[in-house]
Structures are given as C-alpha cells and as structure tokens.
Amino acid sequence: MSFDNFVTSSLVPSVLSTESVRSVFKTIAAKQIVDSSSLKERESEALTMLEEADLIGSGAGGAKYYVTAKGLKVARDIEQL
Numbered sequence: 001m002s003f004d005n006f007v008t009s010s011l012v013p014s015v016l017s018t019e020s021v022r023s024v025f026k027t028i029a030a031k032q033i034v035d036s037s038s039l040k041e042r043e044s045e046a047l048t049m050l051e052e053a054d055l056i057g058s059g060a061g062g063a064k065y066y067v068t069a070k071g072l073k074v075a076r077d078i079e080q081l
Contacts, residue, residue, distance in 0.1 A: 015053040016078075021046040028056050029075035033066045 016022045024046040028034050036058070039047065047065065050056040055071035058064065067075065
C-alpha cells in the first residue's frame, strides 16, 4: 500500500467517521472554496476536525474555507471507493 493510499484509508474511518463531518467535507471539496457564512454555526466541530486533519484550511480572517491538496486527494479517493 502506498503512503497516499494509507493516508486516505486512515483518514476516512477516523476523521470522516460521522455523517456531519463527511457532509461538511463534501460541501467544501465540491466547491473547493466556500464562504464560511454558508456553513452553519453547529458545524464548527466538524470544521475544526477537518482543519486539524489538514483536509481544509481557512482564509484570512476565517471568511472562507478551502480544500487543501491533501483534502483533494482524499475527496478523489472517496469517489473511487
């Protein structure tokens, strides 16, 4: 198993284990850049988890969230599963 596949296989069950986190990740990954006001306040825990896993990042001032290169790789792998 390559390192990239290991990263995806370890992140999917751990970070993306709940439907709410998967939903937030898929929203950001599909658009690649999302205005933070479009994400609900109750999703702050999911956003924190995704940022800590380096799947998303936040722009200056936290006004926007974007999918990272690692996040794009994971999103592509999820589509292939």
